[in-house]
Amino acid sequence: MAQLTMAKALNEGLRAAMDRDDKVVLMGEDIGRLGGVFRVTDGLQKDFGEERVFDTPLAESGIVGTAIGLAMRGYRPVCEIQFDGFVFPAYDQIVSQLAKMHARSRGLVKMPVVIRIPFGGGIGAVEHHSESPEAYFAHTPGLKVVACSNPVDAYFMVQQAIASDDPIVFLEPKRRYWEKAEVDTTGTPDPLWGARVVRRGTDLTLIAYGPMVKTCLDAASAAEEDGRDLEVLDLRSLSPLDFPTVFESVRRTRRAVVVHEASSSVGLGAEIAARLSEQLYYEMEAPVLRVTGYNTPYPPSRMEEEFLPDLDRVLHVVDTALRY
Amino acid sequence: MTVPEATPLVQLLTPEGERVHHPDYDVELTDEEYRSFYRDLVLVRRIDVEATALQRQGELGIWAALLGQEAAQVGSGRALRPQDFAFPTYREHGVAWCREVDPLHLLSLFRGVSNGGWDPQDKRFNLYTIVIVSQTLHATGYAMGITKDGAVGDPDTGEAVIAYFGDGASSQGDVNEAFVWASVYNSPIVFFCQNNQWGISTPTATQSRIPLYKRAEGFGFPGVRVDGNDVLASYAVTRAALDSARTGQGPTLIEAFTYRMGAHTTSDDPTRYRLASELEAWKLKDPLERMKSFLYKQQIVDSAFFEKVEADADELAARIRKGCLEMPDPDPVTMFDYVYDEMTPLLAEERAAFATYHAGFAGGGH
Numbered sequence: 001m002a003q004l005t006m007a008k009a010l011n012e013g014l015r016a017a018m019d020r021d022d023k024v025v026l027m028g029e030d031i032g033r034l035g036g037v038f039r040v041t042d043g044l045q046k047d048f049g050e051e052r053v054f055d056t057p058l059a060e061s062g063i064v065g066t067a068i069g070l071a072m073r074g075y076r077p078v079c080e081i082q083f084d085g086f087v088f089p090a091y092d093q094i095v096s097q098l099a100k101m102h103a104r105s106r107g108l109v110k111m112p113v114v115i116r117i118p119f120g121g122g123i124g125a126v127e128h129h130s131e132s133p134e135a136y137f138a139h140t141p142g143l144k145v146v147a148c149s150n151p152v153d154a155y156f157m158v159q160q161a162i163a164s165d166d167p168i169v170f171l172e173p174k175r176r177y178w179e180k181a182e183v184d185t186t187g188t189p190d191p192l193w194g195a196r197v198v199r200r201g202t203d204l205t206l207i208a209y210g211p212m213v214k215t216c217l218d219a220a221s222a223a224e225e226d227g228r229d230l231e232v233l234d235l236r237s238l239s240p241l242d243f244p245t246v247f248e249s250v251r252r253t254r255r256a257v258v259v260h261e262a263s264s265s266v267g268l269g270a271e272i273a274a275r276l277s278e279q280l281y282y283e284m285e286a287p288v289l290r291v292t293g294y295n296t297p298y299p300p301s302r303m304e305e306e307f308l309p310d311l312d313r314v315l316h317v318v319d320t321a322l323r324y
Numbered sequence: 325m326t327v328p329e330a331t332p333l334v335q336l337l338t339p340e341g342e343r344v345h346h347p348d349y350d351v352e353l354t355d356e357e358y359r360s361f362y363r364d365l366v367l368v369r370r371i372d373v374e375a376t377a378l379q380r381q382g383e384l385g386i387w388a389a390l391l392g393q394e395a396a397q398v399g400s401g402r403a404l405r406p407q408d409f410a411f412p413t414y415r416e417h418g419v420a421w422c423r424e425v426d427p428l429h430l431l432s433l434f435r436g437v438s439n440g441g442w443d444p445q446d447k448r449f450n451l452y453t454i455v456i457v458s459q460t461l462h463a464t465g466y467a468m469g470i471t472k473d474g475a476v477g478d479p480d481t482g483e484a485v486i487a488y489f490g491d492g493a494s495s496q497g498d499v500n501e502a503f504v505w506a507s508v509y510n511s512p513i514v515f516f517c518q519n520n521q522w523g524i525s526t527p528t529a530t531q532s533r534i535p536l537y538k539r540a541e542g543f544g545f546p547g548v549r550v551d552g553n554d555v556l557a558s559y560a561v562t563r564a565a566l567d568s569a570r571t572g573q574g575p576t577l578i579e580a581f582t583y584r585m586g587a588h589t590t591s592d593d594p595t596r597y598r599l600a601s602e603l604e605a606w607k608l609k610d611p612l613e614r615m616k617s618f619l620y621k622q623q624i625v626d627s628a629f630f631e632k633v634e635a636d637a638d639e640l641a642a643r644i645r646k647g648c649l650e651m652p653d654p655d656p657v658t659m660f661d662y663v664y665d666e667m668t669p670l671l672a673e674e675r676a677a678f679a680t681y682h683a684g685f686a687g688g689g690h
């Protein structure tokens with residue numbers, strides 16, 4: 001077992017996927033010699049060559065559009081989008097082309113394309129480097145969306161995503177890239193589409209993914225000192241959502257708070273709240289509440305601490321939910 | 325990237341500071357103007373050096389240095405007439421200087437205090453644009469508006485637009501669409517591409533198999549490659565292109581051949597992808613040195629002049645440092661302001677809840 005950062009775990013995961021299947025190719029801006037701006041692909045071009053790990057011209061629509069063609073030709077492209085705010089030039093290719101190909105061809109054309117995107121804030125970056133675009137993609141039929149929250153998942157989930165024949169937007173919480181954990185590469189991974197209870201509790205379920213899982217775990221630890229026993233659920237897959245696991249948890253705790261960095265309006269939290277109210281209306285003690293980024297553009301970094309959900313804001317809303 | 329010997333490069337000053345002549349482009353400047361070009365180069369570099377130092381000291385989150393590109397920016401920036409409008413990327417600190425945008429506004433972006441900073445209409449200099457080449461389409465639309473207003477034609481009062489972008493940026497779809505639009509609407513616009521040889525770690529050869537200026541021909545307008553380390557040539561070529569635009573002769577693509585002497589940004593480590601010898605070779609073509617040699621050769625400067633320029637640079641650097649350190653953090657509640665022209669009920673509610681929540685902390689608990 002080795003202590004790996006999330007960035008390194010992703011790197012090892014990509015390496016394992018490339019070792020396993022020589023149709024796996026990595027493409028993106030500055031992913032070759034530089035190893036990507038976050039070094040996730042560090043050393044892979046050196047070891048696998050320029051045919052399998054290549055720097056593209058600077059054009060995101062081009063990256064995803066050509067990945068679609070490569071997939072038709074039997075390759076399994078893994079595209080890196082340098083930052084969340086730069087995926088939008090590729091939006092047409094992702095939403096109108098990539099996501100629909102399987103349905104349009106009645107399953108004749110597979111699209112095993114993974115689009116890796118470092119997402120979320122908290123690193124003091126300039127504009128367009130801290131976005132949380134997951135809802136745009138989770139809203140799109142034909143596309144799957146996953147988010148890892150820790151190095152172990154990062155290692156396995158990226159391999160599972162590459163092995164899937166569906167197109168997947170793979171979200172990496174950039175502010176957690178440097179956090180370490182023991183990664184047992186011989187372990188058996190959980191299914192890619194499953195949510196996971198990462199902390200058992202009885203009073204309320206905190207539902208999170210990506211960067212907010214750690215925030216919620218910290219909040220749960222703090223709440224414990226006040227005698228509150230919070231459960232934390234890591235969604236892992238945002239589309240499809242693993243509702244059986246969500247329902248099982250909330251059925252026990254009877255209260256739920258959804259936490260994400262993205263703005264609340266028409267976001268993941270809204271979808272989860274709607275499904276919970278449809279399914280567990282009579283079993284819940286409180287409405288589903290949300291702790292999210294505000295419905296503003298992501299602010300300049302000197303204000304991001306106030307924009308992002310943190311331990312205090314989570315506990316504040318937990319208090320409200322527990323008062324019902 | 326290896327440049328074919330045959331590629332024509334408009335140059336008015338050799339790297340040694342020798343004044344040379346070009347059949348299509350020339351400038352006739354007063355001694356005072358020559359000196360002020362040099363002064364601008366020095367001041368702009370000093371802004372950059374000071375900002376880089378402030379980033380290293382933790383005062384800025386990041387800084388995108390213009391080191392090496394001073395001549396391309398000061399030359400093109402000074403070619404603008406007051407009525408012209410410039411659309412920058414995130415690196416046009418030298419153009420900002422020429423448009424009299426306070427460098428502290430630029431620093432406020434990189435310090436994380438603001439996402440804008442100045443009034444684009446007032447400065448006739450748009451806000452910085454980080455998403456690569458979006459601004460080239462905005463610039464084209466603005467130029468289309470000039471035509472619709474009938475503000476092209478007159479060589480003195482006609483208006484023109486300049487859109488900046490990089491070699492890496494040249495691959496993006498939007499800029500190619502901007503070329504199409506500008507061409508078919510014969511818009512009064514100059515596309516100014518600073519080919520600094522690199523887009524982060526990606527060399528220009530990954531973006532194009534032909535010299536970038538040649539792309540223009542396929543879109544139906546002229547392209548020209550200028551020595552971007554030669555401030556006089558950059559000025560002359562841009563001025564001619566702007567004048568052509570303002571008199572109704574449509575767009576021009578200028579490729580300013582230059583070099584990013586520093587890292588992509590302060591977060592970048594160029595030793596991972598490029599050879600030190602490349603930088604050494606370009607240092608011999610330094611835009612400041614060549615102008616300095618020229619001034620000496622013309623015998624239009626004395627040591628007092630250089631001392632004065634240095635003193636001005638020191639003063640500017642001190643002002644920038646002080647202004648940066650004293651720059652107040654924004655009040656977080658302002659993030660809710662100006663999201664819309666007309667505040668929405670949801671946002672008003674969030675703003676109020678935000679204020680109450682934070683007042684609770686200020687009062688010592690919640």
Ligand SMILES: Cc1ncc(C[n+]2csc(CCOP(=O)(O)OP(=O)(O)O)c2C)c(N)n1
Nearest residue numbers: 086415454455456490491492493522523524
């Ligand atoms: C749409 C988009 N994709 C990616 C990026 C990340 N990025 C910032 S600068 C840069 C390289 C730009 O190179 P170039 O156009 O040559 O300009 P330079 O930085 O050299 O001035 C990249 C890839 C971005 N800002 N916008």
Ligand SMILES: [Mg+2]
Nearest residue numbers: 490491522523
């Ligand atoms: Mg460049």
